[in-house]
Amino acid sequence: MEKEGIEGQEVDQGEPEIIHKEYLRPHFQEIAFRDALRLNEVELLRSLKVKKHSDLGFVSTEILVTFARVGYGHSRKCKDQIALALNERIVKALGYFLRINSGWAYSFNVSSESKQEIVSTAWLGVMASKASISFAEVNFLTFIQARFLDWFISQTRLKNSAPSVDEYSAEDENGESLSMVEQVADENAKTPEQQAELKELVDKSQGGVLALPKKQRDAIYYHIECEYTQAVTAKHMGCTEKSVRTYLRLGLETLKKGIRK
């Protein structure tokens, strides 16, 4: 669906490169877009009031994004109604996301201010791309889910920006540095029952895993989700197998207790 080549523009060294990937509308969306452009002000305002996608005249969210991105509308009133219709869809999408991922709101303590911030982040995401046709204009649901996840990921990074136990070290009898994790008593590799228990906990945690410290989270992801051995997990994480086992054990204990702020 996407065109070859990425249009990019350079930014200061060290800053993330801003990229505006171009997409193509699928045929059915292009027909709907063509028809939406033909609507006069009265017709467009009437269509914006249609709430159900199965009802005649419904304007898809992808088209609303297109209109919002260019400030389209026959009048100020029309532009405002487009903004409000899109805002309603974003707010509903967030409500839906939090409802189907109910554990997340608990794990991350999502307050009304947080929700406001998530909606705001989503809006800025909608307007950020300079591409002629952005990802949000061809696949809104996946786009908006990605923006919601961005917020949750930013929260986990914020949490993990505090010094972690991995930062603390002591010297062994040979004068070599040992991380605190390395000093925790090792336990033997997990039994299949423990492995299954951890897998079940991860599946049930509904976002709880994301609230774990990064090393524990990564160890669980590589070992449980990617089904890597502890040796391969250690290689990916740049630590020892013993550390991987410790991270897995700590993660398991935390998940068992439930994530507490």
Added chain:
Amino acid sequence: MTTPHQTEISVLIEDFLHSNPNPSRQDWRALIEGNQPFSDQILDYAQAYQQSHSMSQEMDDELLDEALFNVTKSQAMALVSANNEPLNKVVAELARYKGPAARDLAASLGLAEHVSLLNQVIRGDVLAPYALLKRIALKLHVQIAAVAQTFSVNFQNQPVRAFKSAGKPALTNEPIAWAKAVQDAGIKGAEAERLIALEKALD
């Protein structure tokens, strides 16, 4: 608040999700392994994505959080109404095609020698067919909706015309249809058919 950078990593993930709407663990694993420089960020995302339930359903019946909607609506309206950049870009690009250059533009858009049709479209007097809007957008490297909006604004900004008529003057408050404009221009036969067919074309 997170900064919504369209970075290489977010594009990589969007692209991945676009081609894999329901990625499996193996798909994520392949993405991580194939993009080692970004593996840490992809890992964060893969974890979050796999932990979340996919938003693949329509949300028609989802209850609206009125309070959240109300506190966020002013930002939404401000972002949309203050967004003049796409239109300014269209205006600037169109300004490059004055005089003889307009003829070349008309020809390159498939309008042959009918530059007057293009001028009427740009003024907003004539409702441009979608295919023509798309061709203009591609030519000027701008968004299609921005082109349509520019023509609409041009139409609204036209001074009210004076009439010298014995009969009752009629003001058009809507652009005229493309087919009528082709007809009014005296274009006939196969050429008229070709131009009118633009109305249904997607290009």
